[in-house]
Amino acid sequence: MTLAAYALRRVVAIVATIALLSLLVFGLLALAPGDPASILLGPQNATPEAVAAIRERYGLDDPFLVQYGNWALAALQGDFGVSIRSSDAVMSVITSRLWTTVWLALYAFIITVVVAIPLGIVAAVRRGSWIDRFASSITLIALCTPAFAIGFLLIYVFSVQLDWFPGFGTGDGFLDTIWHLTLPALALATLQIPILLRQTRAAVMDVVDRDYIVFARSRGLSSSRIWLRYVLRNGSLPVLTSAGLILAFSLAGAVLIENVFALQGLGSLLVSSVGTLDLPVVQALALLTAILVLITNLVIDLLYYALDPRLRRAGAAA
Amino acid sequence: MPRLAKWSTIGIGLLAAALLAGCSGGSSDSATSASSSAAPAGGGEIETMTWAIQSPVMSMDIAKDQVLPSQRAQGAAFDRVLTQDDEGNVIPSVTSYTAPDPQTIVLTVRDDVTFWDGTPLTAEDVAYSISRHVGPDSTSLAAPYFGTVESVEVTDPKTVTIKLVAPDPAMPTKLAVFAQVRQQAYDEAAGEAAGGPEKPGMGTGPYSIASYSSADGLVLTRNDAYWGGAPKAKELKIVSIEDPETARLAMSSGEIDGFFDIPLIATRQWDELDNATMAYVDGAYIDYLVMDTTRAPFDDINVRTAMAHLLDRPALAQPLFNGRATVATSIVPEVQMTATYPSDAAAIIAALPAVPEFSIEKAKEALAKSASPDGFTVDLPVDTTQPWMSPLGQNLAETAKQIGITINVKPVSAADWGAGLMDPAGSPLQLLAMSGPTTWAGELPPVLVGETAPVNVAKYATPEVTERAAAVATATTAEELKQPLTGLLGNVNTNLPYVPLFNEQVAVAIGNDLVWDGGFSYFSVAQPWPMKISGAQ
Numbered sequence: 001m002t003l004a005a006y007a008l009r010r011v012v013a014i015v016a017t018i019a020l021l022s023l024l025v026f027g028l029l030a031l032a033p034g035d036p037a038s039i040l041l042g043p044q045n046a047t048p049e050a051v052a053a054i055r056e057r058y059g060l061d062d063p064f065l066v067q068y069g070n071w072a073l074a075a076l077q078g079d080f081g082v083s084i085r086s087s088d089a090v091m092s093v094i095t096s097r098l099w100t101t102v103w104l105a106l107y108a109f110i111i112t113v114v115v116a117i118p119l120g121i122v123a124a125v126r127r128g129s130w131i132d133r134f135a136s137s138i139t140l141i142a143l144c145t146p147a148f149a150i151g152f153l154l155i156y157v158f159s160v161q162l163d164w165f166p167g168f169g170t171g172d173g174f175l176d177t178i179w180h181l182t183l184p185a186l187a188l189a190t191l192q193i194p195i196l197l198r199q200t201r202a203a204v205m206d207v208v209d210r211d212y213i214v215f216a217r218s219r220g221l222s223s224s225r226i227w228l229r230y231v232l233r234n235g236s237l238p239v240l241t242s243a244g245l246i247l248a249f250s251l252a253g254a255v256l257i258e259n260v261f262a263l264q265g266l267g268s269l270l271v272s273s274v275g276t277l278d279l280p281v282v283q284a285l286a287l288l289t290a291i292l293v294l295i296t297n298l299v300i301d302l303l304y305y306a307l308d309p310r311l312r313r314a315g316a317a318a
Numbered sequence: 319m320p321r322l323a324k325w326s327t328i329g330i331g332l333l334a335a336a337l338l339a340g341c342s343g344g345s346s347d348s349a350t351s352a353s354s355s356a357a358p359a360g361g362g363e364i365e366t367m368t369w370a371i372q373s374p375v376m377s378m379d380i381a382k383d384q385v386l387p388s389q390r391a392q393g394a395a396f397d398r399v400l401t402q403d404d405e406g407n408v409i410p411s412v413t414s415y416t417a418p419d420p421q422t423i424v425l426t427v428r429d430d431v432t433f434w435d436g437t438p439l440t441a442e443d444v445a446y447s448i449s450r451h452v453g454p455d456s457t458s459l460a461a462p463y464f465g466t467v468e469s470v471e472v473t474d475p476k477t478v479t480i481k482l483v484a485p486d487p488a489m490p491t492k493l494a495v496f497a498q499v500r501q502q503a504y505d506e507a508a509g510e511a512a513g514g515p516e517k518p519g520m521g522t523g524p525y526s527i528a529s530y531s532s533a534d535g536l537v538l539t540r541n542d543a544y545w546g547g548a549p550k551a552k553e554l555k556i557v558s559i560e561d562p563e564t565a566r567l568a569m570s571s572g573e574i575d576g577f578f579d580i581p582l583i584a585t586r587q588w589d590e591l592d593n594a595t596m597a598y599v600d601g602a603y604i605d606y607l608v609m610d611t612t613r614a615p616f617d618d619i620n621v622r623t624a625m626a627h628l629l630d631r632p633a634l635a636q637p638l639f640n641g642r643a644t645v646a647t648s649i650v651p652e653v654q655m656t657a658t659y660p661s662d663a664a665a666i667i668a669a670l671p672a673v674p675e676f677s678i679e680k681a682k683e684a685l686a687k688s689a690s691p692d693g694f695t696v697d698l699p700v701d702t703t704q705p706w707m708s709p710l711g712q713n714l715a716e717t718a719k720q721i722g723i724t725i726n727v728k729p730v731s732a733a734d735w736g737a738g739l740m741d742p743a744g745s746p747l748q749l750l751a752m753s754g755p756t757t758w759a760g761e762l763p764p765v766l767v768g769e770t771a772p773v774n775v776a777k778y779a780t781p782e783v784t785e786r787a788a789a790v791a792t793a794t795t796a797e798e799l800k801q802p803l804t805g806l807l808g809n810v811n812t813n814l815p816y817v818p819l820f821n822e823q824v825a826v827a828i829g830n831d832l833v834w835d836g837g838f839s840y841f842s843v844a845q846p847w848p849m850k851i852s853g854a855q
Binding site: 087093168265 | 373376379454510531559560565573731
């Protein structure tokens, strides 16, 4: 099977998954308790007339399948309707938050990869050394520390005491955004580094003990060749999976980090929209998040395909 | 009206009224405003001023977003038809008003008011700014407040006449709070987008909108042609910071110059800031324990009495609100009582039957006389965004356990809490937080009790109470109000459908580089508040 055929098969599976997910998301939210119109108006304001006007305006009285059909057809054209809470187009609400989340996720991801992978490799190679113990200790501490505590600590030290970075907000322009997002990205990376570091350490340890590495050494292959062609390449597969999941998790919205640093990203939007039963926004966010995760998985799958000759051979045999 | 936590970001729900909480209300009994007396002289120009609110502004149109933080932002850019002074009295804004009879209000438009684009404010714009909230087809979140409006008409080029179906003494206050002045032509051209980031609106206020997004907040530019004179800050930024601790650190590092509506439970840390001054003012925020009088076991007065005896209200006020709350003596917020009866509020309150004091013994005795002498089990939903609710619920559960009552405290979201209040399948025991948008002592009782009361969570509607509530609702003078009101409050304190708990204060942090002229006022929500702020000199 060629890369194109492999990718096509994965894309078809993703489209089917998205279609199923969209129905599930729409159905589950429709079943959620509470009437958005009543919640929007509040108990005192929720007169029958006002509730009826809101329900008619947002098509809440149509049969379920009609609501779903209308929504799905419009969604295919990028129209997720209008936010009940703000009356703005849902896509406009989401895009106003999207870039904050994307920048934060990418920034944190880069920090995570740059720190966790080299440290994980060194910890694996020098098992039991001080650096291994150091890596284990800091991962343990980071894993046990709540996200908000890390966030407030960073703000207190680097914003209030040292005045190096701003403690909240996103900034304007590229450099200002990077400056503003440094502390939140560090906080988010602190949560992600232990996961990737441990995964990297375990994967590399697993590979360096394999017979083919011993055999490669006995064949007199150079150390760099052994590391690049054998250890890192084989060890990268589980690391790639973890890295993909971490990125997808960040893109889905790091709610606590966004809250601590007062970032208006997708996570905080999802929380506030769920609280107000702003169904059009919640539906769109749930679906878009699922799509982001699926696309990330697709990229990981394609990288797998590129890195793992066994997949290519299996495809060719098929 | 039930309100979400002042710092809550979730939920629109209850807010309509609720959150307009700060918008108006009680008297102006400024509790401990350190800012006004000891503050340095103001009057200085400010290059850029940054204020933080607790939730993103979803719309600059008050018809679409009424949460208190959004109203703070809207008030910096948009005038209201009328406004309030620091004591809550309704005073002229872009219009002045007269009331030739109890069912007519005549607004006269000022001559010198222009929109940001230079076009003059017309009577048509004023009429539009009101009538958009009026009528059964209105989708404005403020529409319920204008239910007594029969018509809004331009009666001459400078005059708008509002006819009411019944006397509504609170209508001028409602105009000061909700009638945001917007240019009709702009809104009509913007259509559904009006109020949103692309088309936030055309106003007459002290600042025009340079940029706005729900994510990044607002950048406002000084309106040098403002009819009330140019404000002192050239640029005003409004950002949203949901976590009060993040806001405190931002205040500490000087990134923000002020923060509205700080959770009272967090104020101790804020008090320690050395670059900001805290202002605490009394507001028309009031909390209740509510028991459904139509459902067992709370259909029994002895059970309700027992429950009231279980609450040590004076002892709880300190830890739950850092001492920034007083024990409520009736279902009317104290500030409304004081504003309506400036000379004899204390005497009126003193003459009311007292709410049962804390006593486990008396609770036990009352329960023994009830139909549930061995106790019962009941759920108590608590809104997780209102920090006082859960600890109060836990405290009540602990004391209730001593007399055989099991209370299961159920943390719920703000939306679920609001939705459960009037739900027949909800718990018969509730905690309720309310606020009033006027200074009128007769405002809340008809909302809470009687056949037609919209937030009668206790389902308390005996014929006598319904009659008194109706009399309270239609009274137009303090004297006319006094007799039915005191009768109604006495009845409630005796029969305890609502156990009055606390009157809460409002807390605001103001940077020491700034001076708030006259000190922060509870009524600032209905004011073009940036006009009050200048640089310290």
